[in-house]
Amino acid sequence: MQDGISATGSLLAVAVGCAAASVWLLLPRGESGAREYSSRRFGTLLGIVALTLFVATGHRLGGIGEEATFLVVALVAVVGGAATVVTRSPVYSAIWFALAVAGVAGVLLVLGAQFLGVATIVVYAGAILVMFLFVLMLAQPTGMAAYDRVSNEPLLSAVAGAVLLGLLTLFIGRLSAGPATCCAVPSKAKALAGSTTPVAPSPPADSTGSDPLAADHVARLGGELFGRHLLAVEAAGVLLLVSLIGSIAIVSRTPAEDGAGLVARRAGP
Amino acid sequence: MTPAPLVLDGLIVGAMLFAIGLVGILARRNLIVMFLSAELMLQGVSVSLVAWSRHHGDWGGHILVIFVLTVAACEAAIALVFVLQAFARTGRLDAAAWQSLRESNLPRVVDRELPPGDAVDMKFPTLTPAGVEPAIDEAAHLQREHV
Numbered sequence: 359m360q361d362g363i364s365a366t367g368s369l370l371a372v373a374v375g376c377a378a379a380s381v382w383l384l385l386p387r388g389e390s391g392a393r394e395y396s397s398r399r400f401g402t403l404l405g406i407v408a409l410t411l412f413v414a415t416g417h418r419l420g421g422i423g424e425e426a427t428f429l430v431v432a433l434v435a436v437v438g439g440a441a442t443v444v445t446r447s448p449v450y451s452a453i454w455f456a457l458a459v460a461g462v463a464g465v466l467l468v469l470g471a472q473f474l475g476v477a478t479i480v481v482y483a484g485a486i487l488v489m490f491l492f493v494l495m496l497a498q499p500t501g502m503a504a505y506d507r508v509s510n511e512p513l514l515s516a517v518a519g520a521v522l523l524g525l526l527t528l529f530i531g532r533l534s535a536g537p538a539t540c541c542a543v544p545s546k547a548k549a550l551a552g553s554t555t556p557v558a559p560s561p562p563a564d565s566t567g568s569d570p571l572a573a574d575h576v577a578r579l580g581g582e583l584f585g586r587h588l589l590a591v592e593a594a595g596v597l598l599l600v601s602l603i604g605s606i607a608i609v610s611r612t613p614a615e616d617g618a619g620l621v622a623r624r625a626g627p
Numbered sequence: 628m629t630p631a632p633l634v635l636d637g638l639i640v641g642a643m644l645f646a647i648g649l650v651g652i653l654a655r656r657n658l659i660v661m662f663l664s665a666e667l668m669l670q671g672v673s674v675s676l677v678a679w680s681r682h683h684g685d686w687g688g689h690i691l692v693i694f695v696l697t698v699a700a701c702e703a704a705i706a707l708v709f710v711l712q713a714f715a716r717t718g719r720l721d722a723a724a725w726q727s728l729r730e731s732n733l734p735r736v737v738d739r740e741l742p743p744g745d746a747v748d749m750k751f752p753t754l755t756p757a758g759v760e761p762a763i764d765e766a767a768h769l770q771r772e773h774v
Contacts, residue, residue, distance in 0.1 A: 390742030443651035601701035
């Protein structure tokens with residue numbers, strides 16, 4: 359038992375180290391063309407190794423690989439996210455982000471959140487991403503700039519991300535091993551954990567319809583949202599209105615009014 | 628206690644997305660890419676919330692993700708307005724253009740000379756030309772009588 363845990367831990371450490379090295383190699387560091395090409399190729403290889411190791415570790419931790427669909431959409435999400443961060447051209451970065459959003463929507467669907475999967479696609483890929491692209495086209499129509507080819511502290515950033523990922527994965531892995539050590543678990547969840555249904559935790563018999571995998575999923579979600587959380591919905595509506603008014607108010611105050619913006623722009627690069 | 632199937636996997640995917648977004652927001656200098664990384668972190672949190680919702684068999688995580696989506700939309704609107712204003716003042720989308728706001732004891736970011744890149748990212752797709760270009764009489768084309 360102890361040996362298994364330490365082997366998994368060292369495998370996880372190797373995986374996280376490979377991930378950090380891969381991200382560091384892939385991040386823009388202002389190298390010349392040939393060196394950049396080779397380091398990107400090597401970084402991609404290392405990333406594939408890290409992902410494979412992660413799948414192996416996760417299999418021991420909880421069982422990645424049970425659902426092939428989940429594996430595929432999770433890979434799409436993670437690879438899209440990594441490419442968003444390391445791509446030089448910001449336009450390509452935004453398009454990789456759309457792929458990552460598609461992967462996340464797939465993950466949400468597999469996890470049983472049908473409405474949220476569709477809403478994520480609509481809100482992120484449909485609205486937010488298009489806004490980002492509008493701003494990019496407006497501000498940087500020539501594509502990649504010099505500051506897109508260098509990073510702030512690429513090594514430290516990659517190490518920080520790897521440490522965070524390793525700690526989170528260790529903590530998550532501890533959930534499956536032994537009794538819950540993290541927090542007090544509500545009695546309902548304990549009852550669910552006791553049940554042996556293979557697909558989903560079936561709700562208690564006296565449930566008021568809180569099964570995320572039910573057939574009338576969206577209707578129940580709407581009932582919950584507009585029933586128990588009606589005040590929060592109203593607050594979110596006010597928040598949307600205030601942010602709309604605020605953004606209009608900010609953008610209509612052009613910096614040219616005080617002249618500083620024009621001066622800075624003429625003196626700029 | 629053992630969690631429901633796929634809960635741990637969902638949590639791990641959420642952690643990976645969160646860590647990737649953290650690296651992006653720390654390392655990249657383009658304001659737009661930094662915001663994309665922040666959105667990536669929000670996506671990771673959403674995946675984790677839905678996984679916990681599945682674990683506990685209730686709606687809490689789903690409801691919270693709906694509000695995360697709402698707040699993300701508001702945040703994107705306000706943030707893009709700020710980015711536009713910053714661009715109007717400096718003419719760049721560079722976070723280091725605002726380094727005069729840093730603490731006085733921190734060193735200055737100095738841009739070094741960049742070696743020439745191979746501009747792999749700047750190759751944009753083109754359409755293959757097909758057919759034959761018709762012969763157009765330039766003078767007649769410019770001064771045609773009807774449109």
